[in-house]
Amino acid sequence: MASKLQLPVDESVLLRVTHSNLKSFSADVRFSLEMAVESVKEKLWKKCGTSVDSMSLGLYDDTGTKVSDLSDNRRPLGFYSPHDGYRLHIIDLDPSSVTSGGWLEDTSLVEKYKISDEAYDKMDGTVKKFKEKLASQNPSGHESKVAENYMxxxxxxxxxxxxxxxxxxxxxxxxxxxxxxxxxxxxxxxxxxxxxxxxxxxxxxxxxxxxxxxxxxxxxxxxxxxxxxxxxxxxxxxxxxx
Incomplete structure (x- = not known):
């Protein structure tokens, strides 16, 4: 009887990912150990916005000690011996990156459109006008229908x-x-x-x-x-x- 073909097992590792420019960014991401470093960067680009060419990766163990820099895009991730619970830190090398300057996290840096209360009250089709219409149709208040302990x-x-x-x-x-x-x-x-x-x-x-x-x-x-x-x-x- 011919023996069955044994397919190789694709081992993986669960890493905590952080970012140099996005202080609030932290995610647990699972990677295949067979993925090339370049593929790892492509996966992370979709999550944080840092381009592959501008991304540098550092691997840290569970004590916070740096293990290595993932400097060779062609090597598989497993070459750098990561373990579950290790941290993969993204450094964005592009000073003009969308992640730089903190504007992705600090909404105070975004210029806001402002309108006076008087001008807003004169507008039709606003949320305020819609709520006033509902209130006039049901003076008891439509929000009161939802109990405080709902769900x-x-x-x-x-x-x-x-x-x-x-x-x-x-x-x-x-x-x-x-x-x-x-x-x-x-x-x-x-x-x-x-x-x-x-x-x-x-x-x-x-x-x-x-x-x-x-x-x-x-x-x-x-x-x-x-x-x-x-x-x-x-x-x-x-x-x-x-």
Whole structure:
């Protein structure tokens, strides 16, 4: 009887990724040890915005000691002997990079459009006018229909730090907030940091910060949209495999 062909096992490692310009950026990412360093950089470029040509990578062990620089783009990641829990630090070498200057994290650096209260009140089709119309149709207030403990029971098994999947779209991430949100409707909310930039904010909603995460990675959703469990970060390269 002919022996079965034994296929090689594609070993992987889970690394904590940080960035020199994005102080709030921190993510646990799984990499194949067979990936070339250049492929690692391409994967990280999609997450942080630093181009492959401008990216330098340093590997640190779990005590914070530098192990090595990933200086050869052609070598596989496994050549540098990373282990689960090690940190992969991105250094952006481009002074004109989109990540430089802190504008991706500091919204105070973005010029804001301002309008006077008087001019806003004269405009039609605004959120304020819409709410006033609802209030006139239902003087008791439409927000009062939502109880203060709305969906509290669904939060019993959801805690900060849990990996999760959010519907619709099966978007994956990590739970960053659970509780009431004073700037949103009554009831309980769950704040999630997506693995990919599929969110709406950086953890600040309507002037209130509920958690910290990279820009466009944060979202606040109702607990019934969140499923916690073993949801590892997806590898974007899996879609190209057959």
């Amino acid at each position: 509290e029971d669904l939060c019993a098994n959801i805690k900060v730090g849990d990996r999760c999947e959010v519907e619709p779209g099966e978007k994956r991430g990590v739970v960053k907030f659970v509780g009431k949100a004073e700037t949103l409707f009554p009831g309980f909310w769950v704040g999630v940091q997506y693995d990919e930039p599929l969110g709406k904010h950086d953890g600040m909603v309507k002037g209130k910060r509920y958690f910290d995460c990279p820009p466009l990675h944060g979202v606040m959703v109702r607990p019934d949209k969140v499923k916690v469990g073993d949801f590892p970060e997806r590898d974007p390269f899996e879609e190209d495999e057959i």
